[in-house]
Amino acid sequence: MYQIKGYTAALLVVFLFCSMVIPLAASTPTVLRPGMRGAEVESLQSALRKVGFPLKVDGIYGPETTKAVQELQRRQGLQVDGLAGPATRKALDELLNTENLTHVVARGECLSVIAQRYDVPLKTLMEANGLVSSKIIVGQKLTIPRAVPVQSQPSRIDYTVQGKDTLYAIARRFNTTVSELLRYNHLPNPDRLQIGQKITVPLRTTRLPLIWPVRGRISSGYGWRIHPVYRRKHFHGGIDIAVPSGTPVRAAASGTVSRTGWMGGGGLVVVIDHGGGITTWYLHNSRILVRKGQRVRAGDVIARSGATGVVTGPHVDFRIKVNDRTVDPMTWLP
Ligand SMILES: [Zn+2]
DSSP states (O other): OEEESTHHHHHHHHHHHHHHHOHHHHSOOOOBOTTOBSHHHHHHHHHHHHTTOOOOOSSBOOHHHHHHHHHHHHHTTOOOOSOBOHHHHHHHHHHHHSSEEEEEOOTTOOHHHHHHHTTOOHHHHHHHTTOSSSOOOTTOEEEEEOOOOOTTOOSEEEEEOOTTOOHHHHHHHTTOOHHHHHHHOOOSOTTSOOTTOEEEEEOOTTOOOOOOSSOOEEEEOSEEEEOTTTOSEEEEOSEEEEOOTTOEEEOSSSEEEEEEEEOGGGOEEEEEEOSTTEEEEEEEESEEOOOTTOEEOTTOEEEEOBOOSSOSSOEEEEEEEETTEEEOGGGTOO
């Protein structure tokens, strides 16, 4: 339906991102080993630090670095040889891209040192753990929030005009404005779009990387449709994913549960607030398994699907709202 235009740009971003973290992964397939020195060793060390090994970043592959690499290999089920080869670096890269890590507080550690060690602002660390003071105790488990890389987000896409599309409808669908569309497209007649016409849609960068709340057939898409029960034209603010009742419904991204309960035609609904004005909505559940104020991580089971509210059969109606306006979930989901 539409294809990614900012693809090259996205690749460049991926490359830049990777090269900031571990340049070795992108360019040189050399194996780093004890005794080596230099910038590559330095970036290996800083990557190791970021996943929780308290190393000195001095660019020298000494016993300390070897020990950290061995420990990483042990944890990841790799061959424990203390050499940083492709498999070890790939595992490290994956760890770096993991959304959250857990840190167990050791004797003598204080919150600001832990924050520093993982390169996380103290405030973010406290928020992620619901801490109101910096008091922590030995053995306490802390969630270390990871900045989610913005790599695969294109800056714009090519959209092909369909059916009864108007500029307003397209702008609404992609959470942008008509004037933005006009700025990016030279349209001889903006009031009359042609079916098949290509339009460049600039995307806002506020999109969150999401996972699917359930997997199933999309029984109804986002946009105008005839309501299956009321039989009149209405705007469908989400996508319907057909799944049997009782299917685990998962949080599409980390956040805080902001609303739960019966909401008219939506039946039993869970709403998760992801910050930045972004919320995700999960409708028609048979059971709700979280409570308001609870923090959830991407993939946590928050409800069991069902057929509550106004429906013709069991499904999950999944919605995304940005500042209280719905956007097409298909443009955000992987
Ligand atoms: Zn629906």
